[in-house]
Amino acid sequence: RTHSLAMSLQWLETMIQWSETVVPRIDLELPLKLPDDIRKRKEMCSHLFMRAFSVGSWTLWTRSAELTQLRWQDIELGLVDDTTPPHRLPYFTVRLRNRKGWQ
Structure with a gap:
Protein backbone atom coordinates (compact mmCIF):
# COMPACT_ATOMS: atom_id res chain seq x y z
CA ARG A 1 0.00 0.00 0.00
CA ILE A 26 -12.93 27.76 26.18
CA ASP A 27 -15.94 28.23 28.45
CA LEU A 28 -18.69 29.79 26.33
CA GLU A 29 -20.34 31.24 29.44
CA LEU A 30 -17.37 33.52 30.15
CA PRO A 31 -15.93 36.37 28.08
CA LEU A 32 -13.04 35.24 25.88
CA LYS A 33 -9.65 36.18 27.34
CA LEU A 34 -7.02 36.71 24.66
CA PRO A 35 -3.33 36.62 25.59
CA ASP A 36 -1.51 39.96 25.44
CA ASP A 37 1.52 38.43 23.73
CA THR A 62 -17.11 9.78 4.40
CA ARG A 63 -17.28 8.31 0.95
CA SER A 64 -19.77 9.83 -1.48
CA ALA A 65 -21.03 6.36 -2.37
CA GLU A 66 -21.90 5.79 1.28
CA LEU A 67 -23.86 9.03 1.46
CA THR A 68 -25.95 8.04 -1.55
CA GLN A 69 -26.83 4.75 0.14
CA LEU A 70 -28.00 6.25 3.43
CA ARG A 71 -31.41 5.22 4.72
CA TRP A 72 -33.68 7.00 7.16
CA GLN A 73 -32.68 4.57 9.92
CA ASP A 74 -29.06 5.81 9.52
CA ILE A 75 -30.07 9.40 10.40
CA GLU A 76 -31.31 10.65 13.76
CA LEU A 77 -32.80 14.15 13.67
CA GLY A 78 -34.05 16.56 16.32
CA LEU A 79 -31.42 15.91 18.99
CA VAL A 80 -30.55 18.59 21.57
CA ASP A 81 -27.26 18.90 23.48
CA ASP A 82 -28.29 19.17 27.15
CA THR A 83 -24.67 19.35 28.33
CA THR A 84 -24.33 23.04 27.46
CA PRO A 85 -27.16 24.89 29.25
CA PRO A 86 -28.58 27.42 28.52
CA HIS A 87 -27.58 26.98 24.85
CA ARG A 88 -29.25 23.58 24.24
CA LEU A 89 -27.70 23.31 20.80
CA PRO A 90 -29.62 21.23 18.23
CA TYR A 91 -27.78 18.57 16.24
CA PHE A 92 -28.29 15.37 14.25
CA THR A 93 -26.28 12.18 13.84
CA VAL A 94 -25.48 10.04 10.82
CA ARG A 95 -24.55 6.42 11.54
CA LEU A 96 -21.83 5.09 9.22
CA ARG A 97 -20.86 1.89 11.01
CA ASN A 98 -20.46 -1.65 9.72
CA ARG A 99 -20.30 -0.61 6.09
CA LYS A 100 -19.23 -3.27 3.60
CA GLY A 101 -15.75 -2.76 2.14
CA TRP A 102 -14.52 -0.23 4.71
CA GLN A 103 -10.93 -0.70 5.79
Whole structure:
Protein backbone atom coordinates (compact mmCIF):
# COMPACT_ATOMS: atom_id res chain seq x y z
CA ARG A 1 0.00 0.00 0.00
CA THR A 2 1.14 3.49 -0.73
CA HIS A 3 -1.59 5.51 0.98
CA SER A 4 -1.64 6.49 4.61
CA LEU A 5 -3.97 5.02 7.19
CA ALA A 6 -7.17 6.81 8.06
CA MET A 7 -7.00 8.60 11.39
CA SER A 8 -8.68 6.62 14.13
CA LEU A 9 -11.01 8.27 16.60
CA GLN A 10 -8.54 7.40 19.37
CA TRP A 11 -5.75 9.29 17.57
CA LEU A 12 -8.03 12.30 17.10
CA GLU A 13 -9.01 12.28 20.79
CA THR A 14 -5.33 12.05 21.79
CA MET A 15 -4.48 15.00 19.56
CA ILE A 16 -7.34 17.10 21.01
CA GLN A 17 -6.33 16.20 24.60
CA TRP A 18 -2.76 17.31 23.90
CA SER A 19 -3.99 20.56 22.34
CA GLU A 20 -6.18 21.25 25.39
CA THR A 21 -3.11 20.97 27.64
CA VAL A 22 -1.47 23.77 25.63
CA VAL A 23 -4.59 25.92 25.14
CA PRO A 24 -7.37 25.03 27.62
CA ARG A 25 -10.94 24.52 26.46
CA ILE A 26 -12.93 27.76 26.18
CA ASP A 27 -15.94 28.23 28.45
CA LEU A 28 -18.69 29.79 26.33
CA GLU A 29 -20.34 31.24 29.44
CA LEU A 30 -17.37 33.52 30.15
CA PRO A 31 -15.93 36.37 28.08
CA LEU A 32 -13.04 35.24 25.88
CA LYS A 33 -9.65 36.18 27.34
CA LEU A 34 -7.02 36.71 24.66
CA PRO A 35 -3.33 36.62 25.59
CA ASP A 36 -1.51 39.96 25.44
CA ASP A 37 1.52 38.43 23.73
CA ILE A 38 0.98 38.23 19.96
CA ARG A 39 2.91 34.92 19.72
CA LYS A 40 0.68 33.31 22.34
CA ARG A 41 -2.37 34.70 20.56
CA LYS A 42 -1.20 33.11 17.28
CA GLU A 43 -0.59 29.82 19.06
CA MET A 44 -4.09 29.97 20.58
CA CYS A 45 -5.62 30.64 17.14
CA SER A 46 -3.64 27.77 15.61
CA HIS A 47 -4.83 25.31 18.25
CA LEU A 48 -8.46 26.44 18.03
CA PHE A 49 -8.37 26.24 14.23
CA MET A 50 -6.78 22.78 14.35
CA ARG A 51 -9.46 21.53 16.76
CA ALA A 52 -12.33 22.94 14.72
CA PHE A 53 -10.89 21.72 11.42
CA SER A 54 -9.93 18.23 12.59
CA VAL A 55 -13.18 17.56 14.44
CA GLY A 56 -15.20 18.99 11.56
CA SER A 57 -13.22 16.96 9.05
CA TRP A 58 -13.71 13.82 11.10
CA THR A 59 -17.43 14.50 11.25
CA LEU A 60 -17.76 15.17 7.53
CA TRP A 61 -15.36 12.47 6.34
CA THR A 62 -17.11 9.78 4.40
CA ARG A 63 -17.28 8.31 0.95
CA SER A 64 -19.77 9.83 -1.48
CA ALA A 65 -21.03 6.36 -2.37
CA GLU A 66 -21.90 5.79 1.28
CA LEU A 67 -23.86 9.03 1.46
CA THR A 68 -25.95 8.04 -1.55
CA GLN A 69 -26.83 4.75 0.14
CA LEU A 70 -28.00 6.25 3.43
CA ARG A 71 -31.41 5.22 4.72
CA TRP A 72 -33.68 7.00 7.16
CA GLN A 73 -32.68 4.57 9.92
CA ASP A 74 -29.06 5.81 9.52
CA ILE A 75 -30.07 9.40 10.40
CA GLU A 76 -31.31 10.65 13.76
CA LEU A 77 -32.80 14.15 13.67
CA GLY A 78 -34.05 16.56 16.32
CA LEU A 79 -31.42 15.91 18.99
CA VAL A 80 -30.55 18.59 21.57
CA ASP A 81 -27.26 18.90 23.48
CA ASP A 82 -28.29 19.17 27.15
CA THR A 83 -24.67 19.35 28.33
CA THR A 84 -24.33 23.04 27.46
CA PRO A 85 -27.16 24.89 29.25
CA PRO A 86 -28.58 27.42 28.52
CA HIS A 87 -27.58 26.98 24.85
CA ARG A 88 -29.25 23.58 24.24
CA LEU A 89 -27.70 23.31 20.80
CA PRO A 90 -29.62 21.23 18.23
CA TYR A 91 -27.78 18.57 16.24
CA PHE A 92 -28.29 15.37 14.25
CA THR A 93 -26.28 12.18 13.84
CA VAL A 94 -25.48 10.04 10.82
CA ARG A 95 -24.55 6.42 11.54
CA LEU A 96 -21.83 5.09 9.22
CA ARG A 97 -20.86 1.89 11.01
CA ASN A 98 -20.46 -1.65 9.72
CA ARG A 99 -20.30 -0.61 6.09
CA LYS A 100 -19.23 -3.27 3.60
CA GLY A 101 -15.75 -2.76 2.14
CA TRP A 102 -14.52 -0.23 4.71
CA GLN A 103 -10.93 -0.70 5.79
